[in-house]
Amino acid sequence: MIRRNILKSLVAAASGAGGLGLTQATAGAEGESPVPPLGNYAQAWDPADPAVPGRLGIAPMPDDYFVPGRFAGKTVIVTGCARGMGRGAAWRLAREGANVVGVDWLEAEGRATMEQIAAAGHPTRFVAGDVAEDAICARMVATAVEAFGGLDAALNNAGVMDGVHSGAPIDYATQKDRVFAPIHEATDEYWDAVFRTNVKGVFLSMRHELRQMLAQGRGGAILNVGSIAGLAGLAGNPAYVASKHAVNGITRNAAVDYAPWGIRVNSVNMAATDTPMIARAGALVAAQNAAAGPGPAMGRLKTMSILAYADQARRPATVAEQVSMMVYLLSPESGNMTGATYATDGGWTAF
Template sequence: MKKLALSVATSVALITGISPNAFAFDIEAIPDSYYVPGRFEGKTILITGGARGIGKASAVRAAKEGANIVIADILKKEGEQTAEEIIKLGGKAVFIHTDVSKTPECDRMVDVTVSKFGQIDGVLNAAGVMDGIPPDAKINVEKQRNQLFAPIHQATDEYWNRTIAVNATGTFCSLRSELRQMVKQNKGGSIVNIGSIAGLTGLGGNPAYVASKHAVTGLTKNAAVDYAPYGIRVNSVNMAATKTAMTEAAFKKVSELQKDRAKDPELAKIPNTSFIKSQGLLQYSDSKHREATPAEQASVILFLLSQESSNITGATWATDGGWTAF
């Protein structure tokens, strides 16, 4: 295993004669402040999971571009703060406390959106979890093991059920409520679902997340087929490591679990295939190995929500810095 890892790490040097990272051209991330004035003027965009992270970055930028924003999230304090931030910037926003795994709450978020702004023109379904631990909970691996991601033979019902409920069922429930309204309006529109590299490949140690994100990929393609006649485009973005609170929490959990693994002499002998690949092409090539930023993800999301992507539907965009390219 060590010889294989060494051959991969030195392949660039062997082929090109240049050692890895002997030089680097770091790609500068799009500024958080960048936006396209007027692109969504008069449009209304509903964003689940818009309280923080990629959802928030998309909400703030879309508001700067003229959109009315509705944020539906289970994180009440952060969701209200994001809506207030948009209003202070001169935009229009409303927050709705929502658990997307529950049908009545998805119906309500759509009803409130229509009551407030008249219709839905675009949707970003960004609500998601990495495991069964609540997104605002402090990490305590010892106390949270029943909710924490684990290989299949160690995984609990509690972990599996909550992850599937939010990521897979939550995406379905959200889409169902949103599409009923958009079909009723008969004005077309665009929907973007947040997937993951875990919806395009395997990702060791987190079976429920992988299964749920593959479900998002399937729902995206299915909806694209059924709703093209209504002028509704449906796509997904599938990212690798992006600098968000959820990603940071996931790394902390993995670190704690690795410490536990190292304490077990027998388990430590077994190769951990989950870490064969830990970075995409751009992250590996960057001198600081930086993650993607929420602004970089928001840039693609808003392109897909806009008329600039008028001929794109059913696509699963790998916004992963080259993770799935090899």
């Protein structure tokens, strides 16, 4: 709700000042479809809830909504661009005028995503590799500079929930040592792999991004993708919880250190979102539960956010809903926002 209110107020202000004035007929970039209307805040239950007359659920925003020209002339790095939120963010940033450098260790999928965006008429580059390797992080920034003349913003989105490579098919019996588990059962392989991507990968990405932004002397914005696991506990996945707390810690640290150079650093922390990573985690949890047998199932103490509970279909957040906040925080519109760990979680951490 807050995300939509922010965007609506910005649009209204632009309209009143002779600015964007977004409507259904607003055109995007050359060759793009018109911007779809945001629509209503809520929608009626269908069929109606007999116990609660007039009950409503939050209406999902259009998957292809964008703000024309918001990133015109700016260059943005998106790590983890192949799937899910990274893919959604790369598309929206491009539609809003950004030059996008996508990075992913899923080379075929990441390259396909960036080629599809380029085919729609948007300037892109792709860097294949693992952000936990310093050379890859150096290359992604160098690519932004060589192709587009610099770097204005970065979305450090690449992350994992377990130690199995995200491109590997699920086979719990052979992958058990790298899958999440309570601390007394967790292995070094699982712990090290999660920290390698989620913590070292963010550190290395930021180190190269910040060096470039400092050298340019024109400021910038960095957004790290955290999780509710970085704001609270989450049963059965200690490395993920600890690593996302670390992401939020380095976010706050960087916000303090780089504010004098006009560089803002924030994080977003979502609950369940409709992405391949969440679907994969669900399949692993099911396999783990089947292998382990009955247990206390502490993870079932809380399974839904406020908005999911209030929704008729108990839906998770959509990629578009998460991306809307991401691109806002990366844009110059959010000039007063830094050092914050935004709970983009549908109210999960509110109760």
